[in-house]
Amino acid sequence: MTAVVALLRAVNVGSRTVRSAELKAVATSLGHTEVVTYVNSGNLVLVPADGASPDDVAAGLSAAFESQYGFAVPVVARTAAEWELVVRALPFRAEAESDRSHLVVYCWDGVPDVASIRTFDASVYGNETVIWHGRETYAYYPDGIGRSKLTLPVLSKAAGRVGTARNWRTVLALQKLAQERS
Structure with a gap:
């Protein structure tokens, strides 16, 4: 299993x-x-x-x-x-090496609405960069996550999906735990 x-x-x-x-x-x-x-x-x-x-x-x-x-x-x-694919698909390689505490992966309960995410403009919320990829969304928060206006509810509305977010450190820790059980 x-x-x-x-x-x-x-x-x-x-x-x-x-x-x-x-x-x-x-x-x-x-x-x-x-x-x-x-x-x-x-x-x-x-x-x-x-x-x-x-x-x-x-x-x-x-x-x-x-x-x-x-x-x-x-x-x-x-x-x-x-x-494993979530980890491999990371579009922010340099940031993962230098600034992983500002890197987040949003996991959705399905594929986001393509028409909606095509028109989504993260720059309205600040300096964040958002990359939509299948059932995940990768976001880089160069100014920090805590005060950002680009929140899970904002992204969930854009995606038309229910989801949850994890920081990159947690993503890697869960990868290791999953590898140990597979």
Whole structure:
């Protein structure tokens, strides 16, 4: 079996606290094995139960978290091989070497609306650079992420999709964890 990277959106934000041990317990209760978490922000790497697809893993985790915690938890999942492609497709190689803390990957629950992203202008929001690539969007925030107006809701609206973001350090850590389980 190949590993799956599962990214939960909006956990441990405000009053929506779910500890890593609880994330792991929910995933394990669904029959997934070799479940590990990475930092306390909704990152799981697991081997899916009964050969479940990444979409099945995402839907199952989302339903289980909503049932257990009473709030919607969108989940985006990729196989280890798909995650490798996310890493390889990075259009910001120089920035990944020199300034990785300002580099973010947005993962969507499907391919963004082509017509909408074609007209999207990141320069309206500041100095950020955005590259749309399949089900991912790569963004470089040279002035920092914290105060940027180019936020997940802005990109989600442009994409017409539900998604979640991870910084480049987390992307690489999840790649390593997925490789160890595949």
